[in-house]
Amino acid sequence: MTSRKTERILNLTICLLVSGRYLPKSQIREAVEGYHELSDAAFERTFERDKDELRALGVPIEVGSFDPLFDDEPGYRIKPSEFELPSVELSADEAAVVGVAARVWQHASVAESTRSALAKLRAAGVEPDTSQLAALEPSVQAREEAFEPLWTAVLDRVRVSFTYRRGEKRTLEPWGMTASKGRWYVIGWDTDRKATRMFKLTRILDKPRRVSKVGAYQVPEDLDLRALARSLAPKEPHRTALIAVRGAKGPTLRRRGQLAEGVGEIPLPAGFETFTVPFSDLRTLAEEVVRYGADVVVLDPPELRDRVLTMLTAVAVTVDELRDRSRERVQDNVDLGGGRASA
């Protein structure tokens, strides 16, 4: 069944490609063998579906008048110049990197897109030899369930609606998608809020539904996704902290910081060195410092030190708290048992 369909669509392609002029439906029906045994209604349906299939593959089918004197019936054709991949000359190095790129996607349907792109390039004479680059394995993952519907919506410029975070319904004209630290985001025009918005795919709770026709909106000409993605990154540092670090410990702090000389009213334990460390967000720096425990001492600013001490105290008591809780639970059970016995 599948191979019959492939056969029919391929014959249709060849038929429209070689005709050189607009062919009316009746002639197409006669020329393509796969349409012969179909009833009128079945032919209409099948022909429409086949055209959709070809357009989905990027085959440019033109609709026009096959005869300038009788323009009552539309005709169809494929212009070879529009159909064919323009000539592409890649150097050995360029071909090799393209060959490696074809293995990058770890998402089944996008991987299929790169595979078929490479097949076209090979058919156009590109011969990638990737043996030199065997030790490079870049990969792109897309595990979020919302990825595929959004990816195709971006390509088709189709409006989508989905449920976000705590159950809000959102409608979006997706302009593009970006991955940062392995998480995918979709950026576009939120038609309910009338604003540019970015959504994290892991927080989309259902499968986005297509709610418009193909090509329903325009993507802004000056769209700069990479700039938008950069705005996700931490802000540039604008404050400094004074932090003492023991020996080879706290590498991220020493690496970013600068050795500070002669700050010592406070007698530090042996083996500590003091650094000035630039930072932008106090909370983020506190999380980093807490992780190093007694190997790092915050000297300044005091509010950073306070925050670190608060966090350390909270961690120190968690264990006691849990122990108390399980003791209470044991206690509860004993009381309960006693109660039953007396009843």
Next chain:
Amino acid sequence: MMTSRAQVRRLLSLVPYLREHDGAPLTEVAAAFGISPVTLRADLDVLWMCGMPGLTPGDLIDIDMDAVDGEGVIHLSNADYLPRPLRLSADEALALVLALRTLRGIAGPGKRAAIDSALAKLEAVAGSQAHSEQAAVLVQGARDDIQARVTDALQQGKRLDLTYDVATRAETTRRQVDPLRVFVLDGYGYLDAWCYLAGGLRTFRLDRIAAVEVTEIDVAEHAVELRDLSGGWFDTLTDAPLVTLELDPQAAWIAEYYPTEQVTGRPDGGLVVTLRVTHPLWLEGMLLRLGGHARVLSPEGAGDSAAQVAREAIEQYAALGL
């Protein structure tokens, strides 16, 4: 439906490819198209039935099936109307451009020039189909000079002298390694290498390499099997012990960032999550970083070291009068 579409797409490339590679072995063609020889053989059966309208024997694409099934080579003729493959479609162009940009994130400067010129040429042939600004992938790699040295050593087969910040131990180490592979997973670049300090295969995150020198020493042969990356990190975690954490709402984000085995909501918006922990020091660091907003429910005692570290730090601040 989808398989038929993929097959049409493939056949439209297969015809011009076979015209250019007359007599190519079946196995070679299958490899070039990333399909099995069985699939290719089925493709040829379909192609054989296609051709010019009319479909008299003279109109059909001609394939020498005796040669296919005998010598295993393909001779195709009578398909002059398909001299070129179909132009790139929007999904192909975008997927390939994004893949090249990802590769760029771990390539040395030499290869980057080739990537940039390949990108320019592909965008030119894709024409209006290429909306390459519609997707972006950020890769966290190493500093340029470090990246250049790592890829150089990899290509020349030289041992590296590596200064590396170990995240779990929170300290800097120096070691000799034989580079085996550079890869990108979930937005970060990594180096797989044989580590002489650890006496085994180790994975290093590129952005944590503080310094690197290429030595004169040739890399040795190592009987190691590099992990298959198609399953992501999940596959590497299967043997790690399970830990169950109680998370306040402020700490609930970790369920999104790390692979979890089980997640249950709590009435206050917090979570109870079970995840695999490869290294006790990772857990210790995470508990400290979450500042009391995460508590270990099981196994008992798994959170004790974090509390101990916190107490020592508090005592030290007290001793310093801070």
